[in-house]
Amino acid sequence: MSEKSHNAAEVSAIVKKEVDNISNATIKDALATILIFPVSHNRFWEYGKENEEFVCWTIAADNNSGVTLIYSDYGFGPITPWGLVMESFPYFGMDSNWFISLEDCFLNSNAASELNIWSVLKQGNDSPNEIIYHELSFEEAKEKRHKLLLENPSMNYLISHV
Amino acid sequence: MMPGRKYSAGSGYRYGFNGKENDNEVKGEGNQQDYAKRIYDTRLGKFLSPDPLIQKYPFYSPYQFSGNDVIRCIDLEGGEPLSRVGKWDRSTAFLSGTVYNNVYDKVSGRMFDLQGVVDPWTGKMWIVADDGQGQQQYFYLVNDDGATDKIRTYVHNGRTTLYKAHLQRFETRNETDAKQGAAIARGMGEVVFWSAVGISALPGISAGVTGVTNWIAASGESATTILSAAFGDASAAYGAATVGAVGGATAYAASGEAVPVEGMLQNEAIVVRGGVATTETMTKAAERVHPSGIRGFSVESANGASIETLTKSPTVPNNQIGVTTVGTIRSAGGQVTPTTGSSPNHATVSGLSAEKATELLTPPIPNPNPGKGP
Numbered sequence: 001m002s003e004k005s006h007n008a009a010e011v012s013a014i015v016k017k018e019v020d021n022i023s024n025a026t027i028k029d030a031l032a033t034i035l036i037f038p039v040s041h042n043r044f045w046e047y048g049k050e051n052e053e054f055v056c057w058t059i060a061a062d063n064n065s066g067v068t069l070i071y072s073d074y075g076f077g078p079i080t081p082w083g084l085v086m087e088s089f090p091y092f093g094m095d096s097n098w099f100i101s102l103e104d105c106f107l108n109s110n111a112a113s114e115l116n117i118w119s120v121l122k123q124g125n126d127s128p129n130e131i132i133y134h135e136l137s138f139e140e141a142k143e144k145r146h147k148l149l150l151e152n153p154s155m156n157y158l159i160s161h162v
Numbered sequence: 163m164m165p166g167r168k169y170s171a172g173s174g175y176r177y178g179f180n181g182k183e184n185d186n187e188v189k190g191e192g193n194q195q196d197y198a199k200r201i202y203d204t205r206l207g208k209f210l211s212p213d214p215l216i217q218k219y220p221f222y223s224p225y226q227f228s229g230n231d232v233i234r235c236i237d238l239e240g241g242e243p244l245s246r247v248g249k250w251d252r253s254t255a256f257l258s259g260t261v262y263n264n265v266y267d268k269v270s271g272r273m274f275d276l277q278g279v280v281d282p283w284t285g286k287m288w289i290v291a292d293d294g295q296g297q298q299q300y301f302y303l304v305n306d307d308g309a310t311d312k313i314r315t316y317v318h319n320g321r322t323t324l325y326k327a328h329l330q331r332f333e334t335r336n337e338t339d340a341k342q343g344a345a346i347a348r349g350m351g352e353v354v355f356w357s358a359v360g361i362s363a364l365p366g367i368s369a370g371v372t373g374v375t376n377w378i379a380a381s382g383e384s385a386t387t388i389l390s391a392a393f394g395d396a397s398a399a400y401g402a403a404t405v406g407a408v409g410g411a412t413a414y415a416a417s418g419e420a421v422p423v424e425g426m427l428q429n430e431a432i433v434v435r436g437g438v439a440t441t442e443t444m445t446k447a448a449e450r451v452h453p454s455g456i457r458g459f460s461v462e463s464a465n466g467a468s469i470e471t472l473t474k475s476p477t478v479p480n481n482q483i484g485v486t487t488v489g490t491i492r493s494a495g496g497q498v499t500p501t502t503g504s505s506p507n508h509a510t511v512s513g514l515s516a517e518k519a520t521e522l523l524t525p526p527i528p529n530p531n532p533g534k535g536p
Binding site for chain 1: 435437438443446450451452453459460476477478479480481482502504508524525526532
């Protein structure tokens with residue numbers, strides 16, 4: 001079990017700094033609604049010694065989507081300290097749900113799905129991606145993308161928050 | 163009978179050194195042998211023509227005999243050496259000097275001979291560990307960067323050591339022979355067994371073997387069983403080891419035909435990775451080293467599992483996912499190996515550049531089970 005490298009107040013300050021760096025007001029406000037005062041817990045680190053545990057801090061929780069955002073200096077932490085996990089899941093999980101920034105972490109979660117920030121883009125082969133729809137919720141973007149694929153199955157369509 | 167010609171009625175045995183047929187009529191008894199591909203002069207100790215397989219063995223003299231290893235090998239048809247020990251010939255280019263070792267297992271007190279061969283068909287280095295008493299175990303070499311065709315070494319304190327590589331065990335000689343029959347017996351170049359039979363997570367195992375640090379990765383047997391099989395009674399000395407999940411398996415016979423083997427992922431298996439892959443994220447991901455020693459990025463994959471099933475894992479909470487198949491990854495030069503993890507379908511993709519990995523996982527699609535878990 002690891003020692004706590006930070007206390008709750010220090011983690012809270014790190015979170016605040018991350019939030020302050022978010023330029024999109026919609027994203028910033030939505031994230032702010034699910035932030036909580038940091039609570040520490042341990043998670044199993046699967047890439048180290050057997051049964052190795054490290055301290056993590058729960059910093060955001062969304063009961064609607066079941067999303068929990070956490071912070072850790074350990075595990076994937078040094079490079080990607082912001083984790084998107086299931087609260088009941090006691091592991092760090094895969095590197096693919098750990099992010100460099102809190103904003104990326106939030107946008108990869110279902111907690112951001114109701115924000116009208118999502119676009120559907122047509123993927124260009126040698127040209128830039130083309131925005132087809134924008135300012136959609138994630139569910140709306142999924143539906144639009146699905147229709148586009150039915151109409152033109154040879155094309156690739158992306159959902160992004162540009 | 164013409165003058166000078168001899169005939170020994172009744173003896174009937176026409177074969178001599180190396181088990182080859184004597185051409186007694188040309189230069190006298192036992193002085194010339196027909197090796198099918200070349201003629202060998204036993205008085206000179208040389209072949210009379212260059213090796214027809216010289217392009218396959220650029221590191222040998224074109225007139226060499228038996229891979230310059232007449233103790234261990236016979237010469238197969240005048241073309242290439244064939245080990246009598248494991249019926250594998252070896253590449254002196256890669257296993258020269260101290261790397262081609264007798265290794266001593268301190269725990270069992272037994273000496274094992276490591277012999278390797280580069281198989282040009284698969285591009286893999288196969289290794290047989292032989293104790294000289296009939297016990298042989300079969301491995302192939304995987305460097306941590308995913309390369310399987312060469313052994314990389316460095317010298318530390320006068321010892322030559324494998325550099326960040328592990329030996330991945332595949333089936334026993336008998337099992338392999340049963341599948342491939344005469345193809346194996348014909349020796350190198352015919353050996354096309356391909357295996358990534360599951361992985362057990364073993365931290366670096368170095369204690370038992372002098373001069374060679376091995377990370378032994380093996381199939382779904384317990385780690386201690388594998389070690390016992392490979393290096394005698396090695397069990398407890400190596401401490402606790404986590405045994406990994408084992409996926410499906412595919413082997414390829416000499417004909418190239420896929421032969422299903424338990425424990426390895428099939429080409430058709432779907433591969434899922436959470437999130438939107440970018441070159442930046444995949445560059446970091448591809449550098450991670452799983453406890454098994456495999457360098458690569460984590461995915462979810464299992465034979466016969468759908469995207470719906472794979473994304474039910476709590477390890478894929480992302481709202482979007484990248485999807486590809488094991489076959490697509492293999493076609494791009496990579497490999498997907500079942501590895502330990504909190505998910506039973508955890509696997510590691512190795513041998514792909516960040517750019518290629520990003521390309522294969524793009525475009526991302528919406529995750530049908532974002533954050534729902536099992």
